[in-house]
Amino acid sequence: MRNLSVVISGLLLPTGCLYVMNKAQPWSETIAANPLRVERGAYLVERVAACFNCHPSANNAKMSRYFGRTREIPGKIYAPNISADPETGIGNWTDGQLSRAIREGVDNNDEALFPIMPYGSYSAISDEDVRSIIVYLRSLPAWQTRVPERQIAFPMSLLINLLPQPVKGPLNAPDRRDLIKDGGYIAAVAGCVTCHTPLNWRGPDTSHSYAGGWKFVLADEKAEVISPNITADPQFGIGSWTDGQLKYALQSGRRPDGKLLRAPMPWQSYAGMTEADMVSLLAFLRTIPPLRPATGSM
Ligand code: HEC
Ligand code: HEC
Known part of the structure; x- marks a missing residue:
């Protein structure tokens, strides 16, 4: 089926019939290395x-x-x-x-x-x-x-x-001295919101940003991994984690209960983030308002 x-x-819908709304012309700039x-x-x-x-x-x-x-x-x-x-x-x-x-x-x-x-x-x-x-x-x-x-x-x-x-x-x-804005920028470059927001038939469900629920089927097709809720909700999210626990999870891939974070969560990459970027990222993550998961996800 x-x-x-x-x-x-x-x-x-042969691809020729599809066209992108709001499409801009590419930059004309040639970037100097x-x-x-x-x-x-x-x-x-x-x-x-x-x-x-x-x-x-x-x-x-x-x-x-x-x-x-x-x-x-x-x-x-x-x-x-x-x-x-x-x-x-x-x-x-x-x-x-x-x-x-x-x-x-x-x-x-x-x-x-x-x-x-x-x-x-x-x-x-x-x-x-x-x-x-x-x-x-x-x-x-x-x-x-x-x-x-x-x-x-x-x-x-x-x-x-x-x-x-x-x-x-x-x-x-943004100005690096504003920790939360700086952390928000780092989170945007890291794409945290993309994986940690559920997807519905129209695309990302932005009313549940960071509330988790995207189901990933791993390449070997044997396992499914659902992205968790990383909002400040103490029950569904990470609101009850300490900063230390959160930092440890992002750098060492272990949740407070000791479970290893599986792919596609890229903690091995984040382990090499600078300390300053990690501090800002943590400050930003703490400001994500608590949200319950979208119904139908998880
Ligand atoms: C490519 C997708 C992807 C990206 C990008 C991503 N994550 Fe994840 N993340 C996941 C998945 C999937 C899990 C669950 C892993 C598991 O269950 O083993 C996870 C787990 C977590 C957890 C553990 C939460 C818990 O309750 O167990 C935290 C915290 C987390 N991610 C934060 C982040 C932050 C912060 C960023 C950006 C800096 C980020 N993630 C980027 C997919 C992603
Ligand atoms: C969470 C997974 C993921 C991450 C992280 C990611 N991409 Fe992608 N990217 C994709 C997928 C999947 C496609 C193909 C989408 C499609 O076919 O519609 C794609 C498409 C692209 C394309 C278009 C290529 C083509 O041949 O059409 C470019 C360029 C690209 N990505 C660059 C990047 C760069 C640069 C980064 C890092 C800054 C990045 N991507 C991070 C998943 C990712």
Whole structure:
């Protein structure tokens, strides 16, 4: 049945008929590479945004986390190769196309990306940080990984075209002295909200931001992992955790009860965040208002 609906949606909605609402032209800027940008980009990609937690990497070129096969996502979505390989990666994309994909969720064929790519959250990334991310990606040796075509069933295949929003620049990172704003920025670059917000048939359920409930089917298809509620709710969320427990979970992958946090929670990346960023992140997380889980999720 499910396969049938994928096939039918494919027939009724060939990709040419889909178009993205609110699509902006890509930046015309060509980004200059320099060592500072490579260094900042390496930190953001490897330690904060954890791009290779989903995308195939040099060390793990076969790994593409795929999402789907759940009630909410009848289909399969693969994280593609974002190395500079011209055939299977982004080697032929312009810098503007890349920054638009990252912050606005529109690919080089003008198609909307599925919102597990955290572009809703990445839309806050500053102009300078997106430059650094792109410079770092292009500085890596290319690898060849071709992922299968995505399949998204109707109606989501159509509705995702409503999600991309143009970035209204110029965008700067907030003042670092404001811990909560700084932490909010780090959380946005980390995409916490994307994984910790439930998805319904129209996309992210923003009335339940951070309330958890996204079901991930792990690649071996043997296990399902549901993202937990990370709001300040003492019963459903992490309101009763101490700062120390929260920091320990983010850096060592252990919950207060000793259970290890499984993929796709990228704590191994966060373990390498700077102390200053971790302090701000914790300050921000504490300000997320308590919310109960969405009915139907969990
Ligand atoms: C939580 C998983 C996840 C994370 C983290 C993530 N991505 Fe993605 N990304 C995806 C998925 C899945 C797609 C494909 C979506 C689709 O096919 O509709 C994608 C698509 C893309 C694309 C479009 C590629 C193409 O060939 O169409 C680019 C570029 C991209 N991501 C860059 C990045 C960068 C840079 C980062 C880190 C700053 C990042 N992504 C972090 C899951 C992720
Ligand atoms: C790619 C998806 C993804 C991203 C990005 C992500 N998480 Fe998670 N997170 C998960 C999943 C899934 C779990 C549950 C793991 C398990 O049950 O083993 C989890 C677990 C947690 C937990 C443990 C909560 C509990 O009750 O057990 C905390 C705290 C947490 N995440 C905070 C964060 C923060 C803060 C960020 C951003 C800095 C973040 N997560 C980014 C998917 C993600």
